[in-house]
Amino acid sequence: MRALIAAATGLAVALALVLTITAVGAPSGETSPKPLLTTVPKHP
Template sequence: MRALVAAAVGLAAALALVLALTAVGSPPGETSPKPLLTTVPGPKK
């Protein structure tokens, strides 16, 4: 029974955090037009 209560409390806290972040909104700014490198560049030929 304690595990069920702990799970419910954790789920409620996570939901409250998500709702709080949603209410705050995203920070102002813009994204970079340059793509990020996802692989290590190899030697230039």
């Protein structure tokens, strides 16, 4: 029974966090125009 209460509490906290972040909205700012490098460049 304690595990069920702990799981419900954790779920409620997670849901509250998601709703809070959604209500606040995305932070304003600009993204970098340069693309991120995801691979190591080849050397000739």
